[in-house]
Amino acid sequence: MANTNFVSFNQEPGAYSAGRWRRLFSGLADNPAVVRIIFSVVAAATDAGAILISAAASILAYHALAYTSSSAFHAFRSFDNQGYVVAALFLVPSVMRRDYVFAHYLSFRGHFRRTLLMWNVAFASAFMLAFLMKTSADFSRGTAVFFYVGGLASVLVVRLTLVRIVTDRFGNGGIAQKRICLVGFEEEINRFTSNHEPWNLGMRIVASSVLRGPDSLADDLALAAASARVLKPEEVFILVPWSNKETIDACINAFLRVPAAIHLGPERILDRFNDMHIERIGNIASLHLVRRPLSTFEILTKRAFDMVIGTFAFLLLSPLLVLVAIAIKLDSPGPVLFFQRRYGFNQEPFNIFKFRSMTTLDNGRTIKQASANDSRITRVGRIIRRCNIDELPQLMNVIRGDMSLVGPRPHAMAHDQQYVRNIALYARRHNVKPGITGWAQVNGCRGETDTDDKMRARIEHDLAYIDHWSIWFDIKILFLTVFSRKAYANAG
16 A cells, blocks of 8 residues: 555656646536626637727738838838727727626627627727827728728627537536525426526526425525525525515525525516616616617717618619610500608608509509509519519608618508508508618518518518617628529519
């Protein structure tokens, strides 16, 4: 035995030390809080690395294209310092906003918006500092453009990579999860676990205490609190209907003596809202369920985009518009343009412009929708409807401000009033301006809406567009409108 002990202490140099460090890191890996802290540091470090590498690469790439290699190294030092400034201006606010918390990397959702916002703030702040310090002359405009695009893309790529790593490791059970305790009525606990699957959200249930009723509430809570002290959860979720104030108060009082964060579990109605949060205005606290569809800044941004692109498209397509007008006039008697009353933003009526594609000009209380082989459709009308050309005069509606390039497609007033009565949340489509094209149309939801099911499919896409709007989403839809096969499906 003595000889064995002697051999174990006289193994290769560093072996004992290596074993000790392995045991230390193994212990740390089993501690969820430590893992999350280390992950946050790593996430911030990867962002910093991506920004600094992009700063260096942008200098070399731009100067390799525009100048000699020697000029690149001459400019390297001054702009590389700016890379450190931008990295600091990006990282510090991101840390303050808790962008690097582990929970944000369970999904890529929201990363693009947060990254774009902080990247623009960092870039603008860096240029402002350079102006105030009279060093803006050191900036190369070409290098700055390369750095802006490359840096943003690099940060998004490393964040997407981290999200993939986290989700893969969760699937394998490789990352220590946050320890939680559930306390509440059995029905509420079962609903919480089945609906939210907390084990896929970085949580591990270490205790689940069922409350049997008011008669045994004190005993149940005493046992639950005692179990929590032994099992040491980091978070406690109280799963009781919000209307049951007495039970909630009793649960809070019982677990205030336990060193864990306390959460009031989600009420059923909150499952409908993804962005709800507590908001305080002075001494008023409210549960903010739904934000405005678009903020004032977003409305101005979307309007500026519509004006620039809409005016450019109208001027570019003017020769085509003239040719189509002539073809319609020669093909059948009647006006070239067709005007119909539609509901727009906030259900305010307006006249929509379309190329006339039918022999009739319905604009009353009773309007028959066009069908696939409708005899009322003219020869030219069938062509322009199939190619979406009949909608192009609505560029004038966009320039006037009645419509947007992208948004929910407006329907005739008679149909609109019918859908409002039959389909829930239909009227919410009017919370933004209607569009020439939309998310529903590029997904093939167009043509006849002779059944409520067809209309519901459109509404689901329209509401998804409203809830996830961005300029990039508009650009994507415009691109798909021209190049996607689905955008031309079901055109009558």
